[in-house]
Amino acid sequence: MGGYCGLCGEPRDDLPHAACDARLALEPPRFCTSCRRRMKVQVTPRGWSAECVEHGVVTG
Amino acid sequence: MTDILERARDRALDRGEGLSYDELVEVLRLPDDQVPALLELAHGVRMKHCGPEVEVEGIISLKTGGCPEDCHFCSQSGQFTSPVRSVWLDIPQLVRAAEETAATGATEFCIVAAVRGPDERLMSQVRDGIRAIQEAVDINVACSLGMLTQEQVDDLAAMGVHRYNHNLEAARSYFPSVVTTHSYEERWDTCQMVRAAGMELCCGGLVGMGETLEQRAELAAQLAELDPHEVPLNFLNPRPGTPFGDLPLMDSADALRTIAAFRLAMPRTILRYAGGRELTLGDLGTRDGLLGGINAVIVGNYLTTLGRDADEDLALLSDLKMPIKELAKTL
Ligand code: SF4
Ligand SMILES: [Zn+2]
Ligand SMILES: [Zn+2]
Numbered sequence: 001m002g003g004y005c006g007l008c009g010e011p012r013d014d015l016p017h018a019a020c021d022a023r024l025a026l027e028p029p030r031f032c033t034s035c036r037r038r039m040k041v042q043v044t045p046r047g048w049s050a051e052c053v054e055h056g057v058v059t060g
Numbered sequence: 061m062t063d064i065l066e067r068a069r070d071r072a073l074d075r076g077e078g079l080s081y082d083e084l085v086e087v088l089r090l091p092d093d094q095v096p097a098l099l100e101l102a103h104g105v106r107m108k109h110c111g112p113e114v115e116v117e118g119i120i121s122l123k124t125g126g127c128p129e130d131c132h133f134c135s136q137s138g139q140f141t142s143p144v145r146s147v148w149l150d151i152p153q154l155v156r157a158a159e160e161t162a163a164t165g166a167t168e169f170c171i172v173a174a175v176r177g178p179d180e181r182l183m184s185q186v187r188d189g190i191r192a193i194q195e196a197v198d199i200n201v202a203c204s205l206g207m208l209t210q211e212q213v214d215d216l217a218a219m220g221v222h223r224y225n226h227n228l229e230a231a232r233s234y235f236p237s238v239v240t241t242h243s244y245e246e247r248w249d250t251c252q253m254v255r256a257a258g259m260e261l262c263c264g265g266l267v268g269m270g271e272t273l274e275q276r277a278e279l280a281a282q283l284a285e286l287d288p289h290e291v292p293l294n295f296l297n298p299r300p301g302t303p304f305g306d307l308p309l310m311d312s313a314d315a316l317r318t319i320a321a322f323r324l325a326m327p328r329t330i331l332r333y334a335g336g337r338e339l340t341l342g343d344l345g346t347r348d349g350l351l352g353g354i355n356a357v358i359v360g361n362y363l364t365t366l367g368r369d370a371d372e373d374l375a376l377l378s379d380l381k382m383p384i385k386e387l388a389k390t391l
Contacts, residue, residue: 008300009143026338026365027364027365028364028366030143030144038143038145040145040147041124041145041147041364042147042153043124043361043362043363043364043366044153044156044157044160044361045119045120045157045160045161045164045359045360045361045370046360046370048361048366
C-alpha cells in the first residue's frame with residue numbers, strides 16, 4: 001500500500017495501523033500520507049481541512 | 061436507598077442546595093449497583109431546577125496550537141512534541157463556522173484561542189470576528205482566550221461577548237500536577253473579573269487526569285463555590301506527545317458518577333458535556349449522562365478532535381424529549 005499513516009505518521013507498510021484508522025473516526029489526520037509532513041489542520045464544527053505545503057488540502 | 065442518596069435528595073432535589081465536599085466524596089464512592097439510583101436522582105435535580113431544555117453550543121478554534129503554557133492534557137501546548145501545528149482562522153471561515161453552528165439550532169458559539177492570554181492582534185481579530193458574526197448570524201457569542209487583564213475584560217464585555225469560558229481545569233490541590241506555567245489563583249482571578257463585568261461565566265474542568273476521587277469531589281466543590289453560569293465537563297482524551305498522553309481512558313461508571321456528583325454539587329448550573337465523552341462514554345453512556353444530570357452539549361467537532369455527528373446528537377435529544385433551548389430575545 002505504501003505511504004504514511006495520517007494519524008501517527010509512520011510508514012504504512014512497516015506496522016499495523018488498524019488502531020490509528022479507528023481513531024481517525026474521531027480526529028483529523030495530522031500527517032500527510034504522501035510525504036509524512038505535519039499538516040496545518042483546521043477543525044470546524046462540521047468538518048476539517050488539512051493542508052500539506054507540498055501535496056495540498058484534504059478535507060473531511 | 062443509602063443514607064447519602066437520601067441526604068442528597070433532601071438537599072439537592074428538595075431544597076436546591078449543592079452537596080458539601082464530604083458528601084460529594086460519598087457520592088463518588090457509591091458502588092456500581094447504586095449508580096442507576098444516583099443518576100436518576102441527579103436527573104430529577106436537573107429536571108426540577110433547570111427544566112428539560114438542553115443548551116446546544118458549537119465551538120471553534122480561532123488560533124490553534126503553539127501555546128506557551130504547559131497544561132499536561134493539551135495537544136496545543138508548544139512545549140510538547142504534539143503533532144498539532146499552529147494555525148489561524150480567517151474571518152470568513154469564522155462566520156461560516158458560526159452559521160454552521162446556528163443551523164443545528166445551537167444558541168451559543170464559542171471562539172477559542174490557544175494562548176496564555178490575548179495580545180493586541182488576537183483582540184483585534186476577535187473584535188472584527190464578533191462584528192462580522194453579529195451582522196450575519198443570530199447566535200450568542202462566547203469567548204475563551206485565556207487569562208485576561210481588567211481592560212481586556214471590559215473590552216470583551218463592550219464587544220457584546222455573552223459568556224466567557226475559563227476553566228479551573230483541576231482541583232486546587234491537583235492543579236500543580238497539571239499546569240506549572242500559571243497558577244490556580246490566576247485562573248480564579250480571571251473568573252471573578254469576568255463575572256464582575258457582567259458577562260456570564262463558563263468554568264469547568266477535566267476529570268480522568270490521574271486525580272484521586274477526593275480531588276474530583278474537590279473540583280466540584282470549588283466550582284460550586286465559584287458558582288458559574290455554565291460548567292463544561294471534559295473527560296481526558298489522552299493526546300499523543302503530552303505528559304498525560306499515556307493515561308488510560310476514564311472508566312465509564314466513574315465518569316457517570318462524576319456527572320451526577322457535579323449536578324448534585326450545582327443543582328442549577330448548565331452542566332455541559334465537553335470533550336472526551338465519545339471515547340469515555342460511547343453512545344450508550346452519552347444517553348445515560350443526559351439522563352444523569354447533563355443539560356447542555358457541544359455539538360459537532362471540538363477544537364482539534366472530532367465529535368459525534370451533530371445530527372446524531374440532535375436525534376438523541378429529540379428521542380429523549382429534551383427540547384433545545386431557544387435564543388432569549390431581550391430586545
Ligand atoms: S492555556 Fe489552553 S491552549 Fe494553552 S496549553 Fe493550556 S489548555 Fe492548552
Ligand atoms: Zn498509524
Ligand atoms: Zn505531503
